[in-house]
Amino acid sequence: MRMNLPLPRTLLRYLLCCVAGLHVLSLGGNFVYHGLGHHNVVPAFAWWTTFFNVDKEKNLPTWFSSALLMLAAYVLWEIANDVRNNGEKYALHWRVLSGVFAFLSMDEVAQMHEMSRKTGLVELGKASYLSWIVVAAPFVLVFCVSYVRFLFRLPLRMRLLVAGGGVLFILGAVGMEIIGAFVGRDVGGNVGTGPAYVEYLLAASVEELFEMLGVITFCYAVSTHLYERRQQASLAAPEAPVQLAAARSRRQPMPTAAGRGGSVAR
Numbered sequence: 532m533r534m535n536l537p538l539p540r541t542l543l544r545y546l547l548c549c550v551a552g553l554h555v556l557s558l559g560g561n562f563v564y565h566g567l568g569h570h571n572v573v574p575a576f577a578w579w580t581t582f583f584n585v586d587k588e589k590n591l592p593t594w595f596s597s598a599l600l601m602l603a604a605y606v607l608w609e610i611a612n613d614v615r616n617n618g619e620k621y622a623l624h625w626r627v628l629s630g631v632f633a634f635l636s637m638d639e640v641a642q643m644h645e646m647s648r649k650t651g652l653v654e655l656g657k658a659s660y661l662s663w664i665v666v667a668a669p670f671v672l673v674f675c676v677s678y679v680r681f682l683f684r685l686p687l688r689m690r691l692l693v694a695g696g697g698v699l700f701i702l703g704a705v706g707m708e709i710i711g712a713f714v715g716r717d718v719g720g721n722v723g724t725g726p727a728y729v730e731y732l733l734a735a736s737v738e739e740l741f742e743m744l745g746v747i748t749f750c751y752a753v754s755t756h757l758y759e760r761r762q763q764a765s766l767a768a769p770e771a772p773v774q775l776a777a778a779r780s781r782r783q784p785m786p787t788a789a790g791r792g793g794s795v796a797r
Contacts, residue, residue: 534605539755546599546747553592554736556583566729586735593639596739599746600636604629606753613760624681631674689752696748703741 536542560580563569570576585592611625682690714734722731 533609536606536754539751539758542754543747543751546750549595550740550743550747553583553585553595554740557585557592558732558736560584561732562729565724565732566726568725584732585739586732588642589640592739596743596746597636597639599743599750600632600639603746603750603753604632604636606750606757607632610753610757610760613757613764621681621684624678628678686756689756692748692752692755696745696752698745699741699748700745703738703743703745 537545560576560583563572564576564580573579581587582590583592584590587593607625607629611622611629614620614625615622682693685693714731722728
């Protein structure tokens with residue numbers, strides 16, 4: 532089933548507004564609750580701060596991130612269909628990429644990457660929550676190397692957007708994750724309370740912001756690519772000139788009899 536997506540720029544504005552709203556609600560609510568110590572601003576205020584907290588699981592930001600990744604997977608699958616129907620190369624690459632994003636979407640909700648810590652596959656002591664990075668790094672490296680040729684076959688603008696989105700995502704998922712391991716924590720590696728928690732949440736928010744912006748940049752790149760492919764296909768269709776002429780005629784007023792120089796019967 533094909534979805535009618537907004538224009539790429541419109542989609543980009545919608546997604547950026549959602550990200551901004553989520554982070555304002557997350558940081559604002561938790562600053563009031565943990566930083567200022569006001570716990571009864573509204574009924575069930577503690578629940579609301581958790582529901583909008585970008586660092587927590589099974590809440591609104593988690594759902595949004597999962598939906599964002601699934602949106603990217605859908606657009607990639609549609610591009611793969613279009614590439615296959617046109618008999619072009621790399622249809623399989625697009626499908627595999629779609630599957631990767633679908634897996635990341637499920638992982639965002641199910642937290643499957645946490646299994647590396649819970650099963651003791653990698654022991655990192657107090658920093659065991661970073662063990663998934665050690666497990667995932669070889670797979671990510673192999674995947675990136677295998678897609679280098681595919682990446683350089685893309686149009687330059689899309690290539691830069693895809694690469695930029697990937698850099699933003701990795702900076703958030705890996706770089707800020709490591710930095711967050713040392714911010715707002717006590718000597719035992721546990722997250723602090725009160726103002727210390729706000730400090731920790733700031734670092735976690737930057738991490739989530741980079742990840743979301745990376746996926747949004749990628750979504751904008753692939754949705755623009757899909758839109759341009761469909762536009763080119765519609766213009767190349769045999770009936771396109773006829774449809775264009777009909778559309779133009781509908782926008783022009785019909786000439787009257789007087790306008791044609793004739794007389795009007797009374």
